[in-house]
Amino acid sequence: MLLRKADVVEGALKFLDSEGLDGLTMRKLGAALNVHGGALYRHFPNKAALLEAMANKLTEGVGAPLPEAPWRDQIYVLGQRFRTAMLAHRDGARLVSGTHATGVNSITAGSLVVDVLCGAGLAPAQAGSLAFSLYYYVLGHTIDEQNQxxxxxxxxxxxxxxxxxxxxxxxxxxxxxxxxxxxxxxxxYGLDTFIEGVASRIPPTPAAGRAVPGR
Incomplete structure (x- = not known):
């Protein structure tokens, strides 16, 4: 049977669950998939490219449309989605942290965080910095959780x-x-505390009926 790119990624995630990230090599994965290790290089030029694809698959669904809700609830949902996605596979957080997160799923999720924060009243630069802070918090907590x-x-x-x-x-x-x-x-608890910190950075909106400077 022809080995497709998606088959390699699925097989690699199953291997991750059984052997862990430290045990994953192209040669061992090839043996697990009953192909020569060199056959994998037709789909991925190196192990780093495979890890990127695995991380992208793992974060599938994190950036799905959010429920209609206040921005705080939406950020909470995104943080929980990200943690849940990484906990679905052994060493999932270490896998994601070791990649550049350039896959479409990772970019979609990051864009969604920025959009929510901008909608709450933050400038794009602030939203971007806080999106990375959220990313680092979830990664760090989940890495420690999985290590334990x-x-x-x-x-x-x-x-x-x-x-x-x-x-x-x-x-x-x-x-x-x-x-x-x-x-x-x-x-x-940490996610709620992070969200409260974000709220303190959002500039207050002018009260109804109050004159806005410059108008």
Missing amino acids: AYTPDEGWQNGEDQLESALSPQYAEAFGSLMNTDPAERFA
């Missing part, structure tokens, strides 16, 4: 034991709370 999923529990327990004896009680309590809070809850 593949870290032995005793490693975290040892860290908590050291904190109790070496650091301040406040920090030890904060760390313990962090480790015992559901990741989805931690993420939502």
Whole structure:
């Protein structure tokens, strides 16, 4: 059967789930797809190009049309969509962070964030900077979330034991709370806080009936 480009990407994402990002090579993927590794280069000139295509597939749907809602709710939806998309595959966040995110799905999602923020009253330059801040927050949180999923529990327990004896009680309590809070809850709290920070950057609109300078 003819191996299509889409087949390679789907196969690579399945390989990612089973072996992780560190185990992914063109040779191993070729073996998993029952083709010579060189056959993959007909579709992708190098591994970097394959990773870009995988990241683009992974973010499919993040930039789908948003529900009619206030801008805060729309940004919340976008942040949750992005996290959910990366959690769908092992090392998904590391995969996305290691690419240039130039695929159509990534660009569509980024454009949507900027459009929402501009609609809320921010200038394009501000909206762009805040869109990247949102991108970095979701990536960082999800990378840590997925790393913890593949870290032995005793490693975290040892860290908590050291904190109790070496650091301040406040920090030890904060760390313990962090480790015992559901990741989805931690993420939502941070996302809400980010959105509140964005709101503080939006210039107030003139009150109804108030004279606007220059008119």
